[in-house]
Amino acid sequence: MADINLTPMMQQYREAKASIPPDAVLLFRLGDFYEEFFEDAEKVSSVLELTLTRRQGYPMCGFPYHALDTYLPRLVAAGVKVAIAEQMEDPRLAKGIVKRQITRVITPGTIVDNALLSPSCNNYLTCLVQGKDVWALASLDISTGEFRVCRIAGNDKLATEFNRLGARECVISHRLDARFNEEEGARPEPRTKLLWTTVDNDYFDFSFAEDFLKRQFKVGTLDGFGLRDLPDAVSAAGAVLRYATENLRQDASHICRIELYSLDSSLELDSISLRNLELVETMFGTGKNGSLLGVLDHTETPMGGRKLRNWVLRPLCDHDAIVARLDAVGAFRDDPLTLAELRETIGVVRDLERIVGRLNVGNANARDLQTLAVSLDVLPGVKSLLANFNVPLLETLNGRLELxxxxxxKIESAIAENPPAQLSDGGVIRAGYNAELDELRSAATDGKAWLSQIQLREQERTGIRSLKVKYNSVFGYYIEVSKANLSMVPEDYVRKQTLVNAERFITPELKELESKILGAEEKAKALEAQLFQELREFALQYTVRIQTAADALAGVDALASLAECARLHGYRRPRIFEDDRLIVKAGRHPVLDAAMGTDKFVPNDCLLDGDRNRMMLITGPNMAGKSTYIRQTALLVVLAQMGSFVPAESMELGLVDRIFTRVGAADDLARGQSTFMVEMVETANILNHVTPKSLVILDEIGRGTSTFDGLSIAWAVAEFLHDDPSCRCRTQFATHYHELTELAQTRRGVNNYNVAVKEYGDQIIFLRQIVPGSTDRSYGIHVAKLAGIPQPVIERANVILELLEKAADAPRDAISALPRQTVKARRRKGDVDENDDMIQLRLL
Structure with a gap:
């Protein structure tokens, strides 16, 4: 680009471009448009499908400034970092080139605009630091001010936490990035889309980070936040906050505290279980509909929705905390009239956390302030309704709801009833709030009427009917009189200009009126901006108190949502214990139960007590519901430990520390892993991390390889989970390997169950009922028929199945009876030996 002779405006563009991250595009305000040039124009035009033009030989594109809310979300969703350069002065008043300034840099993790945010999800910017044997992970939601940090051992747990946070962006040092690029497997690989952003190493300097945090929180020490002797956590927190504020170009004073948390405080769900159980979105990433959260979420506020989502992803491990939530949910459910009134009252409240966030970063408008006042005005009603409940948790939340x-x-008296979205449009401040503003508005709107009145009065006073009051930019307002009428001009007229056919005059009254009219609109807007800023600063004094009330209100909303769900679907309260029991009577899958209706879903029991009933070995036909049943058990545990009632007649639960799942078949081609390799990796993760307090649900271990290999693996896995002292956990093991049912004869804690089936001739009916005992048939061919496999294939499969079953019943040396040339041919190819059980099929 150096060979292009740039204009002063383009030089200004280049200077602005040089001041932002090199991977960000620049939206450069030119009048009523945001324009992009050079390589930015090519990128933006491609993402937004805008026409790419050329100016003086270089690429450019753009869009109207008022369409920013339309185009900006598309850029950010595409993973593009965006810097915005605004005009800092009125082009009409500017001398020379208009001054412009970068007002903010928007990255996936530094969003505060409502149009770019999901109301029910946090938007986390994260930062990663490698400490001694641990990772320090800081997470910051700039839109709400939520700021947390934890220390994590191991890449697997770190990736899981990224997934649980739904992190959009992670800041790391150049040093760590280089290590990730050099060492295979060093970088954690979350399943969520994550933008890795590298910054200078000095961002992570402990002394700088510590000072930066202390200035932000206005404290002399970080010990009160639990960060004493945790330099890695301090470095991560300081770096992420510095990166965020530099992009915002604001102080972000709503970020006023940080929480140190531990993964051990909640029931641990690894990335695989989060996916398999579909807790907050379906396995296909289609949103919360069809997930557990989709059933539970009856929240009335965005804060409550985010709170409930966090509860689903982080079920509790503390007995007393679970019971406290259950008490509150039960109190709400048992008083449906008050619950309905409370939910209706809360429904008026908007997103207090994000409104306060926008106020603090200078991104809020008059409508935000108006919404803030409306939302806060309902708190007395909420407090009054909560006073009806004598429940400790609700009393605590009520106490945090300050008025x-x-x-x-102040807001109601200042803000107009229907304020415009843009402060620059005027009309934000209510009439009567400020006398000076009212006078300026009057001058701006009534000026023409005043001039008409002066013209009529002067015509009558002078008798000059052709007298006109006019205006131009050089002389301002003046009175014009034709030369034929100059003899009638009063003495108080002051001559200003002589023309060929007329003369122009001014009067003291006209000059006084001119001073009121000219610039009245601009002065009114400037005064409005000043009054709005004063109102904003007044509101900012309440930041921490509003945040506290918003968090309490979110908790009330989430508890009320769980109570409403329990009321709608007939959920019952689980009983929580400290032992290893997991006993469910007539339990139902919460998602399918809500979709099908309670009267249509077939309920099932579960008996796991950690002793004689430690492992449920479940056999049965394809498509009969084994996978649904074991997922159901895990979901009931999640519900109970998050403090929710459950879809069951009764449930007794000894606390679970971790849930592990191995369900379904999928490959991971991006990582070079086949379906069977994925299955084995997931199984290895379970066996290496399970504890006696864990719940393990396994579905079809060993199906991705040959029958004897698969059976051997499945058998050994089942034995390990039952026998090994480090395991001996509650397990549901669904399998097609009927041979495994023999474990019940040799293992004290293994019990056989099967999915009941009724046969009518060649037809079968799946009863969806889990009953004691085992089965020796899979009915796979019948399922193939239901799926539409052509009839000739079904008939041939039945013939082959009969032959295989006969071969299986024959002595193992029956292989010797096979044609010798066939066996030799198979040996020569080397793809199977003479003892392979599949050779029978290949020889048919």
């Missing part, structure tokens, strides 16, 4: 009458009154 804000002064702020509400």
């Amino acid at each position: 804000f009458p002064e702020l509400v009154e």
